[in-house]
Amino acid sequence: MTEESENKQGISTRANATGWNKLSNELQHKIIAHAVDDSDAWRANETLGAVLRTSRHFHDLAGSRALRQYKDNLDGGRLVSEAVTETTFPNNNFSDNTIWWGRRDIGKEAAAVTPALEFQSPEMRSEIFNNIAAKAADKRMLGYSYIAERADLFQDHETSHMYRDALNTFREDNPFTRYSAAVVLVKRYDDIGHEARAQLQETVSYNENERQRVDFSEAIANCNPSLLKDDSLRLLVRENLGRLEDPHEALAQLASYIDKNSRADTDFIIEESFRRFGGSTVSGEEHGLKAPALAIAKVFDGNIRQEHRDRIAELRQSDTEKGHALASAFKELERDRPGEASIESGMRGSAKLLRKVVRSQNMSDEVAAIDGVGDVAKSNQKQMNAARKALMNSVCDRNDRVR
Known part of the structure; x- marks a missing residue:
């Protein structure tokens, strides 16, 4: 097969390269950078891999210093994510321990694995989701309350199930599940759909549903205070202020x-x-x-x-x-606002994070261990966010040089 053969889109590779060569290097870099600048690191890696495999021309084009550094962060982040996931989700299963202070449970595990989700494949994300969805209500809602932060990484039918389950559970008014269900609904308030929001507002509008009103108000203040821009939700929190835990x-x-x-x-x-x-x-x-x-x-x-x-x-x-x-x-x-501390990137930064995972795994205190792994997952997420920012800054730098 020659370079002139057609690719899957029916456009010859040589024609592709010729068309791209008519664009400036800065514009070519900008297009590729925007294509792989994705909050889903797994998808970004797949996109970048597809670019590298398209042709020798595209491979060379994606070999710029900025894109090589970005690829290093994607690869290193994936390795750290694998270590975090293996520790927090061993044998593809979250803990069935009773939820209790000072003990490892599904809440601590889900909190630790959530920042690592963006590096995982859709199949592994579904494994994590399905495992939570199969738990008893108290564990299920607690697990949902953490992964809801990255609901954008799950499939539509999964998020729809989570929102519907959380709403039904919240309306049941069970003291062991009420607050966690409220957290899910608060974190995804803009995504749960008009009908679900109407049912939720109906539930918290009745004074006889006092505990639901209080827990929903608490969840807003703790987990998504931007909802206080809504007049009715702001009034709800004000009216229940004296009953809140904090x-x-x-x-x-x-x-x-x-x-x-x-x-x-x-x-x-x-x-x-x-x-x-x-x-x-x-x-x-x-x-x-x-x-x-x-x-x-x-x-x-x-x-x-x-x-x-x-x-x-x-x-x-x-x-x-x-x-x-x-x-x-x-x-x-x-x-x-104080500037963020510098973050070591690339494989060197990922290697340090992997060593921290190992140190956490060796702790005798299981709660401290899972918390340590969770801190590593957050650092890995910050490292990836810094890599995205550096990549897009390289686009701006190229634009400035052209002017």
Whole structure:
């Protein structure tokens, strides 16, 4: 077979190459980079492999330094992902342990494997999904609550089943499954479909469904605070603030979405924050100071009462825990977002992550071990995100050189 033979699309390889050669090197690089810049690392690797196999011309074209580095990250990330998956999903099965603090369970395993899903094949993702879907309701909902973060990586019939299952379970009002089901629905609120959203809103609109209202409000504050842009959901969280396990965090999140020109809204945030300022929380003493202080700082430039403004100014100047918390909160809002620490990429970075997986596997504490593997999976995901960014920056650099 010659280079002039036709490929599967019916276009000769030589014709393909000739057509591409009419484009500038910068444009060729840009097209390939955009083709493989995919949040699904497995699919990106398949696409890049297809480009490399198309012809010698395409193989050489994809051999640029930026694309070689990107390929190294795809390969290294896959190796790390395999190690993470083998540890968290041994023999293609999640744990059946009772869900209990200080013990390895499906929640800890699913949390650890979720960042590794993008490197796994669709077949392995389905294995993971089906294993969760076959568990008892409490374990099933807990597993779903983590993999829902990457629902985009599953097939449509799988995500549809997960959303329907979570909605039905949430409406059953079982104390062992209610919050986890709420987390799934909150994380995928924009994807569950109009009919499901209507049923969900109907459920949380009734005052007699108090625990469902509370758990759904808690899930919003903890897992998807951007939903507070919705007036009805913001009102729901406000109305249930006093019943939440972590009202301090909910206040800090609400403060980002209220109408700061509304005196009623700013009064609510400031007065509720002062009332809880320094109180005990499920997240410790520091959180009881930091979260209300941040809520106050977020609305300070809005329409607030002079007595509130005076009290805040006085506290900021005081040598007290509350004063220090307020001063720190205002500084946090004023300063620019700190830059991310540099991430070692390529096979060298992946080799370090693989060594961390081995160290975690050898820990005697099974919870610390699974948490360690989960941290590696997150670092691997950050490394891949940095590689995507570097690849697209190379496109921008080429564009700048052309101008």
